[in-house]
Amino acid sequence: MKNALGREIPDEILAGGKEVFQGQHHRDGYQYTKDAPRIRANVKPKGDKVLPSIRDAIIASGLKDGMTISFHHHFRDGDFVCNMVMDEIHRMGIKDLNVCASSVGKAQNSLVSCIEDGTVTGLSTSVIRDEIGEAVSKGRLKNPAYIRSHGGRVRAIETGDVHINVAFIGASTSDAYGNASGKGGKSDCGVLSYATPDSEYADYVVIITDTLVRTPNFPASILGTNVDAVVVVDKVGEQSKIATGILRLTQDTRELMIAEYAAKCMAATEYFKDGFTFQTGGGGTSLAVTRFLRPFMDAKGIKMDWAMGGITAPMVELMHEGYIRKLINDQAFDVTTVKSVHTDPNHFEITAGQYANPFNKGAFVNQLDFVILGALEIDVDFNVNVVQGSDGLLQGAPGGHVDTSAGSKCAIIVTPLIRSRIPIVRDRVTSVTTPGESIDILVTDYGVAVNPKRPDLLEALKKTDVPLCTIEELRDTAYKIVGKPKELEFDDKVVAVIEYRDGTIIDVCRKPKHLN
Amino acid sequence: MKNRVRRTMIFLNCQRAALIKDAYIYKPDCVILDLEDAVAHSEKDSARVSLYNTLKYHDYRGVERWVRINGLDTNLYKEDIRAAVAGGCDGIRIPKTEKKADVTLVADLVSAAEKEFGREEGSTMLMAALESPLAVINAYEIATSSPRMMGMALSAGDFCSSMHAVRTPEGTEMFTARQQMLIACRAAGIMCFDTVFTDLDDTESLIKETELIMKMGFDGKSVISPKQIALIHKVFTPTEKELNHAIHVLEAVKESAASGVGVLVVDGKMVDVAWVEGAKRVLKLARAAGIYKGDL
Incomplete structure (x- = not known):
């Protein structure tokens, strides 16, 4: 059965009452009774x-x-x-x-x-x-x-x-x-x-x-x-x-350029005002956006109410410098952050449910103004793949990608247009993790594309000097440089099911034939 | 087009396909696709193939494409010239130029290649890199050696080495060479470019050095890292005051030409036609920096 994105979901995956993905708000108002653990009472001390x-x-x-x-x-x-x-x-x-x-x-x-x-x-x-x-x-x-x-x-x-x-x-x-x-x-x-x-x-x-x-x-x-x-x-x-891992502060000019474009995009929107809220991912470009926010915040004389997510040293520094009022932490990535969450009265730990559960009565992601996220691939409908490499190997993470992009007012993808010889913007992603309806802006080293569902953002960005173009133009540029990728061939065997945050099935990953 | 803004010319190693495929995204004014020093000796042929394909098939979106060929003391430069011209480069940078004959040798080979590959004769520009004391002494001779000459550039590393000089942040050891080359370029009516700044982490000194050479009269600087481009462009961007003054000068001169007045007062200063070139240069730099969109 095909889902709302046209992805074929095999019947055996849907057995037992699973539904196919039908849009990011399909299950709004869904009623359910919470599961409960079977407790062994501890009456006797x-x-x-x-x-x-x-x-x-x-x-x-x-x-x-x-x-x-x-x-x-x-x-x-x-x-x-x-x-x-x-x-x-x-x-x-x-x-x-x-x-x-x-x-x-x-x-x-x-x-x-x-x-x-x-x-x-x-x-x-x-x-x-x-x-x-x-x-x-x-x-x-x-x-x-x-x-x-x-x-x-x-x-x-x-x-x-x-x-x-x-x-x-x-x-x-x-x-x-x-x-x-x-x-x-x-x-x-x-x-x-x-x-x-x-x-x-x-x-x-x-x-x-x-x-x-x-x-x-x-x-x-x-x-x-x-x-x-x-x-x-x-x-x-x-x-x-x-306290180490994927996080690093980039010195790469290309990544810095993308980050600067993203910061300019943020600053041009109506959401960039005193009290705005923000989350950024752990990739080099995503992290670098924080460093470019300072001058824009200075120019407007505004502060961020809170920043959330996996917290990193650059965020802690921004709070100490007075740019952020509170930090909301669901993961501590480095020593500075670990130390800060212990000692700083404005740095709070939240649970994963408070952070992103779409079925509770108000996850923090729903209050986000901006989120900066990466992508392994993105198609011309803005659907993003962050799970499956272009070689078909599972090597990624939806993490909070799906949740924050669905909850935030402005979800910005930052990525180079090409990695090695792989075009990141393409006709069709290997598998969909995050639906295009959740994504607002794509920022690449070659230009910035706004999702057509957000004409308001496009108008706002026209006032900046970021190089605007359509996502189709980005795809064409990528294909012109490295060629259109040959479609991967897969077996019928489903090796992974990508479940959307609401429990519906957004895509499946099959076994790549070249791994036989 | 010989007369255009060339604030930055970034060297790109032709051995590295990932580098040369799209360096235009960093918005330099020119790229120098390098077949010489950056390329390992064993990779000279493959670098030349990459060069040809890059020139032929990659749209550099208006960024000027120069090729640094191997030295005239090697057996590589002739094929370098053929590949560069066949690919359709805008110009060839001749390393270690010391005399007029070096330029005429390359110019003749370029002419032959233009004929061979059906390119318009005379369309390939040349620039000379001065890297020795003799080159600096012969600067004017080199500058006027061919109608193809677009400009000259100084190479501080080799020059200082042969002068037994030590590079300093102030650039005292380079002062005479810079001045002499600049005077030769201006006398010959061609452009003049400063040497690379090699400490990639010392942005403060890069800015100081760029301010120095900009005030001396240089047109731009060779670059070895994309991160230097925006910093150099910023130095070459006119201030608001300079831009406004240039606009006032050109407007006033235009009006006075109609009324037949030769000397006039602009912003409290005496101005005549001699100011026009300077004002036009300011507008050209302002346009390149994206801060002026008028049509004066």
Whole structure:
């Protein structure tokens, strides 16, 4: 069945009541009853909840074949928790597990061998990269992976589309009763936003920490009232890799040029006034936009009410310089940010649900004025792919892309027109992650295209010196330089399902033939 | 077109396809597609092929395309000239030019190539890079050596090395060479370009050096990184006061020509026709910077 974007969704994916994507607001007003965990009452006082090992916690949880377990990614490339747990599960011979992660990448590579031998047969995640992305692309996972945005993951958990049996939550610190936090300890990650829904909806919740502190460990991101067991290990993560990763401050003239165009676009809109709100992604160009905002804000004498999302040092600096009133943090990317969220009274941690869940009564993304986002590919209808490389490999992340672009008043994509010999603007994207109706402006090194659904923005941008053109002109320029790409050939086998944030199916990823 | 704004001429290594495919997006006035120093000896042939295809098939959107050929002491330059002319370059930059004969040698080969590849005879411009004390002494001879000559450029690295001089931020060691070359260019009626600034992180000194050479009278500067382009253009952008004065001068001269008055007062200063060229130059730079859209 074709969805609203003309993407063919196989019937077997729709079995069980799934719907195809029908527009970004299709499920506005949708009514549902929240899923609930099956709680084991703790009537009789038992002292503390500390168990001697991860194995003991797995046994205590009653984990069995076919169940769903979950992990978060706040320890980023420095995460040890997923590998420690999966190694133990592997040794115990438990099979056919469904892993519900907020992100999988390099640090979770142990999942690959678990996928190969059937320990893991299902996966849902908001980020998929590296060897796991390759394994899933090759069809090694028994069932199609579900790719969900950050908001979509929380929605899936709350509606019961995914029911987590056991949540394994790495924490920088915890007390013996499971009040856990991303702050302090040997592996300080700042916040635990993405683990909060897991702690609230999983049947059994295990905190894994390397720093047990005295009770109460307040303020706690994970409440002890939701926690069944605490395990203390030597190390939950590698600090130097927790606070680094994709983020870098670019010196590349091309990226800086794109960033400057984006800042000029922002400054030209009606939303650029005192109290505006802003989020930017973690790519070099997206980050660089912040540095170009200063002079425009100075010229108008305005401040930002808040900036949100994965927070980085440039944002913290802007707040310290008085350009931003509050920071709202769902992920801390660097040491400066980790330190700031601990100490700065205007820097707040929020949960993933508060951040982006489309089904709650008001996610913060709905209050965004601007968001700056990247793209692996974008088609002439402004549909964006951030999941699947042009070689067909799963190597990206919807993350908050889908949520923030849908919620914000002005979603700006920043990307070079060409990467190596690959045209980024093209007739058709390999798969759709974010629908074109959510995207307002495309900024490239060759020019700026405004979505025709926003004539108001086009008028505003005509007053700037940014080079305006149509998205078709950008595509033509790209094709003229590097040629029109040959369509990839795919098998029928669906290796991943891209679920829109509201639970409808926006696209599927099939196995590329060249990976046979 | 010999007479146009050339504030920046960026060197691009022809060995790097990713670099030469679209450097026009950085909005330099000219690019210099380099076959000489930047290209590894083993890659000279492939660089020449890339050059030809770039010239032939890439739309540089009005950015002027120059080619720096290999030195006249190599066995490479003849084929370089054929590839450059066949591709349709705007001009050829001759490295290490020391005397008139260097230019006439290249000019003759260019003429032959223009005939061979059906290009309009005389359409390929030349510029000479002066890189030695002898070149600076022969500056006027070189500047007037061919009607194809568009300009001359100084190369500080080689020049200072042969002078046993040390580069300084103030540029004292370059002062005489700059002046002599500039005087020769102006006497010959061709353009004059300053050397590259090699410290990519020191934007402050780049701006100072550009201010210096702009005030001396240079038309522009060679560039090695896209990040230097906007900074140099900014220095060459007239101030609002300069722009307004130039507009007033041209308007006043136009009016006075009609009334037959030779000398007049503009913004409190005596002005005559001798000011016109300077005012036109200001408007040309203002137009290039996008701050003047009038038709004076």
